[in-house]
Amino acid sequence: MKNRLPRPRIAFFDMAGCEGCQLAILDCEDIFLDLVDLVEIVQFREAMSETAPRYDIAFVEGSIHREIDADRLRDIRARSHRLVALGGCACHGNVQARANDWAPAENLQRVHGADTAHRVQTDGRYWPLWAHTRVRALHEVVEVDYLLRGCPVDRDEFLHLVKRLLAGSRPTFPAQPVCVECRRHGNECVFLQGETCLGQVTRGGCGAVCIGGGYRCDGCRGLLPDANLASHRQLLRERGLDAEAIDQRYRLFLSGEITDREGTDEQ
Amino acid sequence: MGSYLVERSVFIDWISRLARHEKVYFPLPVSKSSFRFSRVRSRSRLALEDFDDPRQAKPFRASACIPPPVRLLAPDNELLFTFRRDSAGDCHPTPVLDHNRRILAGVRPCDLKAIALMDRFQGDGIADPYYLARRGNTLLIGHDCLQPCDEYCFCEAAGSLSWRQGADIFLTPQPQARLLVEPLTDQGAALLADAGFPACSDVQACRARAAARRPTPFARQFKAPLARVMHAVAESWQSPVWERHAGRCFSCGTCNLVCPTCSCFDVRDDFNVEDPDSGRRTRHRDACMLEDFAEVAGGYNFRKSPAARQRHRVMRKFVYLPQRFGGTGFCVGCGRCGRQCTVAIDIFTIATDLLAGAGEAA
Amino acid sequence: MKAIDPRILTPTMVRISEAADMTAQERFFRLRLSRPLGHRPGQFVMVSVPGIGEAPISICCGPGDHDRLELLVRSAGSLTMVLRRLEAGDQVGIRGPFGTGFDLADFEGRDVLIVAGGLGLAPLRSLIEPLILDRQRFGRITIISGCRTPADELFGREMRAWSRVPGTRVIRLVNDTAHLPWDGEVGLVTAPIAGLDMDPAATLAVLCGPPVMYKFVIMELAGRGLAHDRIFIDLERRMRCGIGKCGHCQINHLTCCQDGPVFRLSTVQSLPEALA
Numbered sequence: 001m002k003n004r005l006p007r008p009r010i011a012f013f014d015m016a017g018c019e020g021c022q023l024a025i026l027d028c029e030d031i032f033l034d035l036v037d038l039v040e041i042v043q044f045r046e047a048m049s050e051t052a053p054r055y056d057i058a059f060v061e062g063s064i065h066r067e068i069d070a071d072r073l074r075d076i077r078a079r080s081h082r083l084v085a086l087g088g089c090a091c092h093g094n095v096q097a098r099a100n101d102w103a104p105a106e107n108l109q110r111v112h113g114a115d116t117a118h119r120v121q122t123d124g125r126y127w128p129l130w131a132h133t134r135v136r137a138l139h140e141v142v143e144v145d146y147l148l149r150g151c152p153v154d155r156d157e158f159l160h161l162v163k164r165l166l167a168g169s170r171p172t173f174p175a176q177p178v179c180v181e182c183r184r185h186g187n188e189c190v191f192l193q194g195e196t197c198l199g200q201v202t203r204g205g206c207g208a209v210c211i212g213g214g215y216r217c218d219g220c221r222g223l224l225p226d227a228n229l230a231s232h233r234q235l236l237r238e239r240g241l242d243a244e245a246i247d248q249r250y251r252l253f254l255s256g257e258i259t260d261r262e263g264t265d266e267q
Numbered sequence: 268m269g270s271y272l273v274e275r276s277v278f279i280d281w282i283s284r285l286a287r288h289e290k291v292y293f294p295l296p297v298s299k300s301s302f303r304f305s306r307v308r309s310r311s312r313l314a315l316e317d318f319d320d321p322r323q324a325k326p327f328r329a330s331a332c333i334p335p336p337v338r339l340l341a342p343d344n345e346l347l348f349t350f351r352r353d354s355a356g357d358c359h360p361t362p363v364l365d366h367n368r369r370i371l372a373g374v375r376p377c378d379l380k381a382i383a384l385m386d387r388f389q390g391d392g393i394a395d396p397y398y399l400a401r402r403g404n405t406l407l408i409g410h411d412c413l414q415p416c417d418e419y420c421f422c423e424a425a426g427s428l429s430w431r432q433g434a435d436i437f438l439t440p441q442p443q444a445r446l447l448v449e450p451l452t453d454q455g456a457a458l459l460a461d462a463g464f465p466a467c468s469d470v471q472a473c474r475a476r477a478a479a480r481r482p483t484p485f486a487r488q489f490k491a492p493l494a495r496v497m498h499a500v501a502e503s504w505q506s507p508v509w510e511r512h513a514g515r516c517f518s519c520g521t522c523n524l525v526c527p528t529c530s531c532f533d534v535r536d537d538f539n540v541e542d543p544d545s546g547r548r549t550r551h552r553d554a555c556m557l558e559d560f561a562e563v564a565g566g567y568n569f570r571k572s573p574a575a576r577q578r579h580r581v582m583r584k585f586v587y588l589p590q591r592f593g594g595t596g597f598c599v600g601c602g603r604c605g606r607q608c609t610v611a612i613d614i615f616t617i618a619t620d621l622l623a624g625a626g627e628a629a
Numbered sequence: 630m631k632a633i634d635p636r637i638l639t640p641t642m643v644r645i646s647e648a649a650d651m652t653a654q655e656r657f658f659r660l661r662l663s664r665p666l667g668h669r670p671g672q673f674v675m676v677s678v679p680g681i682g683e684a685p686i687s688i689c690c691g692p693g694d695h696d697r698l699e700l701l702v703r704s705a706g707s708l709t710m711v712l713r714r715l716e717a718g719d720q721v722g723i724r725g726p727f728g729t730g731f732d733l734a735d736f737e738g739r740d741v742l743i744v745a746g747g748l749g750l751a752p753l754r755s756l757i758e759p760l761i762l763d764r765q766r767f768g769r770i771t772i773i774s775g776c777r778t779p780a781d782e783l784f785g786r787e788m789r790a791w792s793r794v795p796g797t798r799v800i801r802l803v804n805d806t807a808h809l810p811w812d813g814e815v816g817l818v819t820a821p822i823a824g825l826d827m828d829p830a831a832t833l834a835v836l837c838g839p840p841v842m843y844k845f846v847i848m849e850l851a852g853r854g855l856a857h858d859r860i861f862i863d864l865e866r867r868m869r870c871g872i873g874k875c876g877h878c879q880i881n882h883l884t885c886c887q888d889g890p891v892f893r894l895s896t897v898q899s900l901p902e903a904l905a
Binding site: 038159160163166174175177179184186188189193199201225226228231232 | 297298300301303333334343344514515516517518519520521524525537538540541543551552554557558559573606607609610
Binding site for chain 3: 347348350356357358359360361362364388389391392393394395396397399400504530531532533534535536537538543546548550553555560561562563564565567569570575579582583586587588590591
């Protein structure tokens with residue numbers, strides 16, 4: 001590209017998450033060295049250990065739980081020209097956003113049992129960290145320029161974003177359901193095989209890899225802006241799922257979004 | 268042109284031999300219930316339905332496979348051009364057209380009609396050179412249907428069941444595991460010339476035998492002639508039917524993406540990471556049921572509601588394209604959209620409801 | 630059998646001879662072609678930066694046997710962001726011209742009323758230029774051009790020059806002066822229509838602007854007794870091909886890229902999806 005900007009300084013940071021998205025990016029190994037020719041990677045805990053004061057593009061993985069994490073994110077934001085939420089946790093809270101359905105104390109008890117909960121709650125070193133925990137997506141704390149969705153992110157979308165930013169453009173991620181990619185890839189519809197799937201209400205861009213691999217869509221990339229949830233809930237009911245099972249399905253990855261969209265569980 | 272009456276297994280042998288030196292595509296099973304037009308590499312999975320028991324081996328499912336065979340002429344992720352920048356920074360884009368010869372075998376009447384309609388659409392006005400390059404080097408071997416696919420099919424009502432036009436060779440199942448093989452074009456005749464098939468002495472009788480084998484009526488029927496259905500759709504702009512069928516719609520685009528006469532596309536540019544001075548533009552199947560399909564740069568969406576998009580999709584088949592190209596509708600009655608829709612929104616039902624509404628209004 | 634152009638969806642690279650920001654959002658480009666495009670007023674080209682993308686851009690210069698092509702590009706998307714940084718000497722790809730455009734013969738001897746909202750002035754400039762250039766062929770020319778603030782005004786210098794041509798009136802409007810110096814009027818483009826000295830039987834009106842503008846301008850023109858076959862509208866749609874195939878610009882049974890983007894109102898008024 002003749003009109004390419006100078007090599008941007010890129011950094012990766014992780015908050016609460018599994019670091020799987022960073023691994024997904026390292027998985028671009030066939031072109032990773034070419035990529036490193038185009039960008040300057042200044043911070044990447046999974047691969048190296050340098051730090052730099054300013055970044056052109058900061059990729060932040062994981063969700064924000066504690067206030068000290070929020071402060072760290074604000075600091076990264078202040079030092080970055082562009083900030084990208086890397087993966088489902090950073091974009092919408094992902095699996096851990098389920099924790100927001102309960103008060104921290106109740107949550108602790110559900111996960112670790114009463115004994116452990118009691119020990120933590122009476123420990124002055126730990127409990128202050130837990131007491132006000134609320135799982136937040138990055139955009140609930142700072143301004144986010146771009147979202148790379150998915151659990152983990154899609155390598156082609158990552159490359160698309162990097163290339164577009166390199167060229168002085170911006171990435172385009174159409175808000176289209178997973179079904180579009182199933183049809184493009186010739187996947188047989190999960191529903192027509194008698195199973196159920198969240199593809200119709202979930203943002204695509206993943207190449208429908210889960211369905212292509214013989215599984216179903218659990219919604220890790222977040223809800224479509226115009227998702228017809230009422231119709232989807234009814235469809236799942238018609239396929240024999242009860243209200244609790246449906247909530248379980250929606251709340252696996254979509255807790256951070258589903259409550260806002262559907263309201264409380266009146267159904 | 269002489270026709271042939273040949274044992275089915277002999278014909279399948281011939282297809283698999285042909286596939287050794289030609290690119291032959293045939294509906295091959297990809298799972299228990301689904302078939303896809305795929306490149307023939309061996310004889311093993313080739314099957315054609317039986318005259319006496321058309322549903323026996325269930326290859327009849329192959330009749331409406333996803334994606335439809337017309338997609339081989341306009342594939343997803345199709346390369347439009349490549350480019351490279353020279354040392355002076357000047358860019359040189361070069362179109363990449365696919366002139367490879369290919370043979371699509373086992374194309375059902377509904378899909379033959381869809382391809383014929385796409386031939387007209389793609390060749391109209393400023394022609395699409397990519398489609399026509401592929402089409403001009405593609406031979407079609409059609410295959411008759413003696414049984415409707417299932418309860419979604421309505422090919423006879425849509426005027427597709429007896430479609431032959433565009434096929435170079437046409438196959439009709441016959442009793443005792445035999446097949447009537449009719450060349451319909453010079454190219455088809457040339458392909459069959461040295462196949463060594465026995466000649467058919469009475470083509471008319473063979474055709475009549477197959478026609479008699481079909482159930483009457485064949486699959487679902489509209490309650491009025493197709494012309495009246497098309498008229499009812501044309502007059503239905505304000506109909507409450509659109510809203511009724513949109514309530515459960517996910518706007519997922521599946522009905523468009525499986526339709527053999529949907530051809531809308533989006534384009535995408537990319538450059539190579541390993542060599543940023545080179546890259547390509549590709550095109551991808553798009554769908555007018557998707558929310559942002561008719562949105563302009565300023566953000567205004569000309570078909571914001573699912574009902575408006577549903578109406579556009581159906582009107583395009585029954586009104587808009589027929590208006591431009593005359594004659595029959597662009598819905599071929601293959602039933603794919605209704606069959607694939609997870610909430611059973613079915614273009615046949617929509618058209619039937621509009622027809623009923625028109626009757627009440629009249 | 631008609632000729633099939635294998636390059637119809639592949640851009641031809643041309644060089645930018647002049648590039649300048651016109652406002653904070655719009656950048657003006659003059660391209661040098663290897664041969665005249667032979668376009669009509671109101672046609673458009675598909676503009677590419679290979680590797681980034683392509684978008685339809687109205688031609689904003691008049692027709693003629695020249696090797697110039699002028700475009701006004703608003704930064705609105707992933708492609709125009711890149712176009713915005715291009716300078717003289719850089720290349721862009723073009724395809725076209727596409728669409729029907731205006732037929733100057735329709736305007737011969739008529740009074741012409743041009744109503745432009747914002748960026749709508751760019752395509753209409755391709756019509757205004759030949760009207761002004763061959764002034765005596767046409768009747769009175771009235772140009773109403775509106776934008777948000779004085780800082781958003783397009784072709785301001787040219788509009789002042791047009792206003793000095795005999796028999797030509799230019800009404801420049803802003804919605805809001807935004808505390809900037811302004812020598813035009815304040816208000817919407819609909820406002821001056823009621824007070825125009827206009828003979829509806831001898832006038833043709835031409836409209837281009839954002840989707841919401843049309844309804845209100847058409848209402849004003851109807852109030853002045855202008856028949857619908859005397860009103861031309863230049864419509865905007867998403868376009869991916871320019872050859873009537875991609876489906877995005879379809880307006881009922883018409884395609885905006887081939888049957889338009891310029892339509893007589895009488896053609897599209899019965900099409901419910903034509904106007905917002």
